[in-house]
Amino acid sequence: MNLMSMKTGIILGIVLFFVIIALGWVLVATPAPAEPTPPAPGPFVSEMVKITSPLAGATVGKTFTVKGEARGQWYFEASFPVQVRDPNNDLVGSGIAQAEGEWMTTEFVPFSANVIVTNYSGPATLVLLKDNPSGLPENEDAVSIPIIVQ
Numbered sequence: 361m362n363l364m365s366m367k368t369g370i371i372l373g374i375v376l377f378f379v380i381i382a383l384g385w386v387l388v389a390t391p392a393p394a395e396p397t398p399p400a401p402g403p404f405v406s407e408m409v410k411i412t413s414p415l416a417g418a419t420v421g422k423t424f425t426v427k428g429e430a431r432g433q434w435y436f437e438a439s440f441p442v443q444v445r446d447p448n449n450d451l452v453g454s455g456i457a458q459a460e461g462e463w464m465t466t467e468f469v470p471f472s473a474n475v476i477v478t479n480y481s482g483p484a485t486l487v488l489l490k491d492n493p494s495g496l497p498e499n500e501d502a503v504s505i506p507i508i509v510q
Contacts, residue, residue, distance in 0.1 A: 408434055409488055409503045410468065416505040422477045426457065426486065429468035434501075436491035438463045442473045443487040444509065446480055453477030453509070457488065481509050 404411040444453030455475035490501035
């Protein structure tokens with residue numbers, strides 16, 4: 361092997377060594393991407409219903425009040441049903457949401473519902489059902505949020 365190719369080999373080895381060190385440092389020194397922060401609990405909002413209380417994931421007692429707004433077509437005779445269902449989808453509580461204003465509109469109308477849960481505590485789903493006196497499947501609608509019954 362001649363002297364020129366031996367010098368070139370040594371230089372390439374040294375350069376390769378520093379490239380590997382630099383890449384290793386970049387990999388170790390670069391912070392991992394931050395986990396996305398879950399959104400802070402806030403009111404549930406859909407096109408038809410806004411639930412302001414309780415918030416999703418909230419702990420509620422065996423009796424509690426649901427508050428929010430629903431579009432007028434969600435009501436029938438100024439009310440709509442509210443249910444609490446356990447993880448098996450069994451009905452464990454209920455109430456009736458009452459409009460707190462003129463409900464014959466397409467706009468949002470405030471409501472409140474007193475809900476009573478019987479013989480159950482644990483994770484549950486709060487379900488607000490569009491009142492559907494016709495019974496027609498195409499007129500059914502519902503919104504739900506997770507809650508915990510204490």
